[in-house]
Amino acid sequence: MSTITHPHAFEEHGHGHEHRQSFVTKYIFSCDHKQIGRQFLFSSLFFFIIGGSMALAIRWHLAYPKENIPLGSMLPRSMVDHAPAAPAVWKPGHRVQFTSDFEGIASGTPAVFQKFTKVEHPSAYKTDPVTALVAVNGKEVEVPVEDLGSREEYYFVRDEFYTTLFTMHGSVMIFLVIIPLLVGAFGNFCVPLQIGAKDMAFPVLNMISFWLVPPAALIMMWGTFHVAGDGSSGGPGSGWTSYPPLATIMASRTFGQTCWLIGVLILGTSSILGAVNYVTTIIKMRAPGMGLFRMPLTTWAIFITSILVLFATPVLAAAALMQLMDQTAGTSFFAPKGLTVSNEELPLSGGGQPLLWQHLFWFYSHPAVYIMILPAMGIVSDVLSTFARKPIFGYRPMIYAIAAIAGLGFIVWGHHMFVSGMNPALGTSFALATIMIALPSAIKTFNWLGTLWGGNIHFTAAMLNAIAFVAMFVIGGLSGIFMAATPVDIYIHDTYFIVAHIHYVLFGGSVFGAFAGLYYWFPKMFGRMMNESLGKIHFACTFIAFNMTFFAMHILGMGGMPRRYAGYEKLPYLEHLHPMNVFITVGAFLLGASQIFFAINFFYSLFKGPKAPRNPWHSNTLEWTAPSPPGHGNFETAPVVYRGPYEYGSPQVEEDYLPQTRRLATEHATA
Amino acid sequence: MDHGRRDGVNRRAWLMKTMRLAGLLTGFTWGGDARAAGSAGWWLPENASAHGGRIDALFTLIFVVTVATMILVFAFLAYLLVKYRHRAGRRVAYVHGNHRLEVLWTLTPAVMLVVMGILSLRVWADVSLNPPDSSGDVTEVEVLAQQFQWNVRYPGKDRRFGTPDDFYTFDPKHEVKSLLPNRVTVPVGRPVKIYLMSKDVLHSFFLPHMRMKRDAVPGLRGVIYFTPTRTGRFDLACAELCGPQHYSMAGMFEVLSQEQYDAWYQERLDEVAEQIGEPAAEEPTTEEPASSEPAAEEGKTQEGKADEADEPKQEEPADTRPADGATQ
Amino acid sequence: MSEAAVQARIATPPAHAGEESFAPAPVVPNHKFGMWLFLTSEVMFFTGLLGSYLVLRLSDPAGFSKQAAAHLHWEPAAVNTMVLIFSSLTMALSIHWAQAGDKAKTRLFLLLTILCGAAFMVIKAFEYGGKFSHGVYPRTHIFWACYFTLTGIHGLHVVGGVVPLIWALVKVGSSPDVRQRAGLLE
Numbered sequence A: 001m002s003t004i005t006h007p008h009a010f011e012e013h014g015h016g017h018e019h020r021q022s023f024v025t026k027y028i029f030s031c032d033h034k035q036i037g038r039q040f041l042f043s044s045l046f047f048f049i050i051g052g053s054m055a056l057a058i059r060w061h062l063a064y065p066k067e068n069i070p071l072g073s074m075l076p077r078s079m080v081d082h083a084p085a086a087p088a089v090w091k092p093g094h095r096v097q098f099t100s101d102f103e104g105i106a107s108g109t110p111a112v113f114q115k116f117t118k119v120e121h122p123s124a125y126k127t128d129p130v131t132a133l134v135a136v137n138g139k140e141v142e143v144p145v146e147d148l149g150s151r152e153e154y155y156f157v158r159d160e161f162y163t164t165l166f167t168m169h170g171s172v173m174i175f176l177v178i179i180p181l182l183v184g185a186f187g188n189f190c191v192p193l194q195i196g197a198k199d200m201a202f203p204v205l206n207m208i209s210f211w212l213v214p215p216a217a218l219i220m221m222w223g224t225f226h227v228a229g230d231g232s233s234g235g236p237g238s239g240w241t242s243y244p245p246l247a248t249i250m251a252s253r254t255f256g257q258t259c260w261l262i263g264v265l266i267l268g269t270s271s272i273l274g275a276v277n278y279v280t281t282i283i284k285m286r287a288p289g290m291g292l293f294r295m296p297l298t299t300w301a302i303f304i305t306s307i308l309v310l311f312a313t314p315v316l317a318a319a320a321l322m323q324l325m326d327q328t329a330g331t332s333f334f335a336p337k338g339l340t341v342s343n344e345e346l347p348l349s350g351g352g353q354p355l356l357w358q359h360l361f362w363f364y365s366h367p368a369v370y371i372m373i374l375p376a377m378g379i380v381s382d383v384l385s386t387f388a389r390k391p392i393f394g395y396r397p398m399i400y401a402i403a404a405i406a407g408l409g410f411i412v413w414g415h416h417m418f419v420s421g422m423n424p425a426l427g428t429s430f431a432l433a434t435i436m437i438a439l440p441s442a443i444k445t446f447n448w449l450g451t452l453w454g455g456n457i458h459f460t461a462a463m464l465n466a467i468a469f470v471a472m473f474v475i476g477g478l479s480g481i482f483m484a485a486t487p488v489d490i491y492i493h494d495t496y497f498i499v500a501h502i503h504y505v506l507f508g509g510s511v512f513g514a515f516a517g518l519y520y521w522f523p524k525m526f527g528r529m530m531n532e533s534l535g536k537i538h539f540a541c542t543f544i545a546f547n548m549t550f551f552a553m554h555i556l557g558m559g560g561m562p563r564r565y566a567g568y569e570k571l572p573y574l575e576h577l578h579p580m581n582v583f584i585t586v587g588a589f590l591l592g593a594s595q596i597f598f599a600i601n602f603f604y605s606l607f608k609g610p611k612a613p614r615n616p617w618h619s620n621t622l623e624w625t626a627p628s629p630p631g632h633g634n635f636e637t638a639p640v641v642y643r644g645p646y647e648y649g650s651p652q653v654e655e656d657y658l659p660q661t662r663r664l665a666t667e668h669a670t671a
Numbered sequence B: 001m002d003h004g005r006r007d008g009v010n011r012r013a014w015l016m017k018t019m020r021l022a023g024l025l026t027g028f029t030w031g032g033d034a035r036a037a038g039s040a041g042w043w044l045p046e047n048a049s050a051h052g053g054r055i056d057a058l059f060t061l062i063f064v065v066t067v068a069t070m071i072l073v074f075a076f077l078a079y080l081l082v083k084y085r086h087r088a089g090r091r092v093a094y095v096h097g098n099h100r101l102e103v104l105w106t107l108t109p110a111v112m113l114v115v116m117g118i119l120s121l122r123v124w125a126d127v128s129l130n131p132p133d134s135s136g137d138v139t140e141v142e143v144l145a146q147q148f149q150w151n152v153r154y155p156g157k158d159r160r161f162g163t164p165d166d167f168y169t170f171d172p173k174h175e176v177k178s179l180l181p182n183r184v185t186v187p188v189g190r191p192v193k194i195y196l197m198s199k200d201v202l203h204s205f206f207l208p209h210m211r212m213k214r215d216a217v218p219g220l221r222g223v224i225y226f227t228p229t230r231t232g233r234f235d236l237a238c239a240e241l242c243g244p245q246h247y248s249m250a251g252m253f254e255v256l257s258q259e260q261y262d263a264w265y266q267e268r269l270d271e272v273a274e275q276i277g278e279p280a281a282e283e284p285t286t287e288e289p290a291s292s293e294p295a296a297e298e299g300k301t302q303e304g305k306a307d308e309a310d311e312p313k314q315e316e317p318a319d320t321r322p323a324d325g326a327t328q
Numbered sequence C: 001m002s003e004a005a006v007q008a009r010i011a012t013p014p015a016h017a018g019e020e021s022f023a024p025a026p027v028v029p030n031h032k033f034g035m036w037l038f039l040t041s042e043v044m045f046f047t048g049l050l051g052s053y054l055v056l057r058l059s060d061p062a063g064f065s066k067q068a069a070a071h072l073h074w075e076p077a078a079v080n081t082m083v084l085i086f087s088s089l090t091m092a093l094s095i096h097w098a099q100a101g102d103k104a105k106t107r108l109f110l111l112l113t114i115l116c117g118a119a120f121m122v123i124k125a126f127e128y129g130g131k132f133s134h135g136v137y138p139r140t141h142i143f144w145a146c147y148f149t150l151t152g153i154h155g156l157h158v159v160g161g162v163v164p165l166i167w168a169l170v171k172v173g174s175s176p177d178v179r180q181r182a183g184l185l186e
């Protein structure tokens, strides 16, 4: 087909002078949207490894709090602590002294649940005692030997570092992986190509928007490895939500917390610049014939996502700025007067409100979760339609549903605050709005199913990931219904039920969507094909390990296990959940290992993959009419669009696809 | 719930649970017998409050609806994937959508959701919008959270907070030695009203068995209410990140029978009377009702906390929670 | 396929190529459109800040007015407002002359605009200095936290407007777009 639409390859280019680019302007400070897209892709994948490794450390700590964490001896002492081996055996009646890093539950909790870091070795060992006498807060208590700790010396994650771990895991995954990957990489790469533009509207702005990411990431990472004055980890430690007054108090202990905030501010700026660019490009630079309702859904999704970014992110910036003032200029927007920490009253001017931050933050961050799913929904729509060889079912309802999700997304932020101390009456309206979001989501889900119905489904790696997206998004979305029911949320709020939800929508949704997009567009991005078999193995392992890991978290949540707990096993009602946690950790490591298939495939194909043809999947949309990879300026001849993007299986032609640019003799708009 | 210690036995238990998980994953034992599941920790922990049953019912309803939806969607998806898998020469259905179907699959979930919404808002109104009148038959307790401890205060005989006959764990001058932090004691069968405050950062007062949770916000005085229906010692946890030792804010929520409670209460009253001597001797720092600037008030009495941390905690066997469960 | 037709279409101006509904030839240039979008986000930014200010103020009206009465002076604020309004005028004039093609006048008014910006910052600096010398800092009271944050951000925006203006002054003779950009900013 390319021969049809592009008979005159290399017509006048209009950008001739830009062919003489130095290495720096071509590969590093490139203004080409495709290169910027690839840069976003590489940086996101890099941070995916970082964020994933943090997740694995979290999982290890939760499953094996008293066993040596792998690589523990290589980590700085601010992060891990060292516990000497507990003696193999204990003399009954021998007095063991330990210092506890944990004040101890004043009453009600047996000593066995108390974590200790130092054990004084008894001088004489005997064989096979069952219990030992341990001094607990000045009293001798008999405890089973097993509970005294590991028999080998071991390194374990310190509580301070645990908080840094999940904070940075969440922040890295959200701010440095998913948003840059879906909006930055796919948005940049696909939008101009799919609408037939030569580049973005503001190439320099685009370059700046990418180059804001590395400094922000560096600042955040530097903060992560910060060491506090007391020698413990000084990383940011108030969750990716950074609720004050904790965040502010943390900031007075360590600069790491402020690094986090500065990083987020910069990343927010980057997002806004990107969004301005996407919206302008989509509104102003569409090829002839590319009406709004002929745009592929990926582009539609990025378009609406960008509008979300434009309206929501500045509010985060404002809030972050206020928190920055709180942390550096001594204001207290988010704290009342008279807080005391360690018996000292904090020098606060007061007058602020902790809940104000939560309102501002969620006003951004709820839309932000849709920023993280809508592009994936767009990608998945493209992939499903392509490989089912069928027009997307309900093209316009799909668009309206995206718009509805985005619109409703602005009035539901309070569902994160049902039990926050906010006036409970407000919860009522937020709950209703939240429940309503299930409707456009239902429309999307059923339209995807409708797309598969009557199709001719090719199970490529991209398609498998797209199908998994649909299934996993349904699970994640349905668990959202539990939380939207306010009384149920009283119980499950801030438990692992939420963590399960997060990962079903973010990993099961966004990440599977991103994988689908990667397998699909890789040939276009790099001009080489990926290995399909490795892709399928990667998919199968990821899918199984993913469900192992995260489905079980629902059960932890139902058991009432709170999130962000470094030592859940110390609570009696959670102790029986330990086996489940081990199971989850095994799943998580399998999940991490599954990504090795992807890494191999990715890098091997990058250099050694077979050369990709122009349109390997027989797709309809414009990007497939450009060379693989497209050169500077994208299209050899300016594309003209005659129909909608999903004309697969059209009876008008012999082939099972009908590209948007192909002109039929009896051309009339069909979309 | 089994609180068996983590030892060799657990390995077997782990296997069993893994198998049950497999069952759960495949949807066989989704709800089965909720109680049986509960006893193994696969369902919600046992409920011990009056409203908890309604929350559990709502949870179960949503569970049934969503699992049914999920199974239907997945079954249909699987059917599509098998039926329409690639076959050379298959001509696909060239359709772009169907308005009647769109309406159908919007309205059906809409109806289900509206029903669930109405049900849940009714429960919500009862659970959080209608606190019982303080003058009525309620037990009032004030909880002041701090890193990493729950301080508790009872209003004493006059049933008013901020008077000298209060007994609590957070004022050095009034500390009643036998009153431990992290421990709330209430009678069974009567409404409990708990006021929540915080000295430093956000905390969340979480009583899993009571199906109750609410953040303690510095500068605000929140209120929660519920009626415990069973006696026993239940868990108290902190559910809002409050620092590295967030997890260690565990405590005990003790529900006593009326007689036990009365005895316990009288004991405390006697102790207070002994400690403060004449009830008329008012302390200037605490005479205000606590609703006014609780945190500021704490600021003035700051030295009070040091001994809480240093003081040896009475670890009487009676106080130690039996290993076999928080919920008898 | 009628390649000739395709070529013909490509040859014709894009605005008439497709059969139906695509955006008509750009009426609003890209940079202007982008600027509007950016302004939308600026509006949201200030909505966030001012909204918070309102919330905080409503929770303590007395404290706010007391603090304000004690140390807030309307004179410099009024002067500054005038300066800014005047700068909009000079900016508009500058654009006007740019479009009319009068380089000298464009430069003159551009320079005036920049001077206005500088004057604004100087007055602001004196205001801040006065506050500091009275021991009024952002940390003094939540009112001052709001005051310094809002006016500080505003000041940063003025700086952010002046910098491209200086650039425009240097490169004067280039298209007036750059100046519009800066003009819109303030």
Ligand code: HEA
Binding pocket: A241, A369, A370, A372, A373, A415, A416, A434, A435, A437, A438, A441, A442, A445, A473, A474, A475, A476, A477, A478, A480, A481, A483, A484, A485, A489, A492, A493, A494, A498, A501, A502, A505, A506, A509, A510, B066, B069, B073, B108, B109, B110, B112, B113
């Ligand atoms: C990609 C990200 C993403 C997406 C898409 C969603 C989607 C939804 N989320 Fe989620 N959410 C998060 C990311 C996301 N969320 C994150 C990160 C948090 C935690 C933040 C933190 O505290 O750290 C969170 C937390 C969160 C909470 C707060 C919980 C708490 O802290 O107590 C709530 C409460 O209502 C909620 C609800 C919902 C709902 C109702 C949807 C809906 O949009 C889902 C709609 C979809 C469906 C319902 C499935 C498809 C529909 C059908 C198959 C039709 C039939 C259905 C029925 C009849 C029910 N989410």
Ligand code: HEA
Binding pocket: A048, A049, A050, A051, A052, A053, A055, A056, A058, A059, A166, A167, A169, A170, A171, A173, A174, A177, A178, A238, A239, A240, A241, A499, A502, A503, A506, A507, A510, A511, A549, A563, A564, A565, A566, A588, A589, A590, A591, A592, A593, A595, A596
């Ligand atoms: C897109 C978002 C995203 C993604 C992909 C993930 C991925 C994972 N998450 Fe994440 N998670 C969040 C977003 C995400 N998470 C958020 C927002 C929070 C809340 C934070 C907060 O509370 O503030 C959270 C919190 C969170 C918690 C709760 C912590 C707590 O509250 O105490 C846990 C616990 O298990 C967890 C686990 C995991 C695991 C095991 C993965 C795995 O899927 C990771 C798998 C990936 C890899 C492992 C990396 C790739 C490969 C390699 C590194 C190669 C080497 C590996 C081997 C050889 C094994 N996450």
Ligand code: CUA
Binding pocket: B145, B146, B148, B202, B203, B204, B238, B239, B240, B241, B242, B243, B246, B247, B249
């Ligand atoms: Cu207190 Cu968490």
Ligand SMILES: [Cu+2]
Binding pocket: A365, A366, A369, A412, A413, A415, A416
């Ligand atoms: Cu949300």
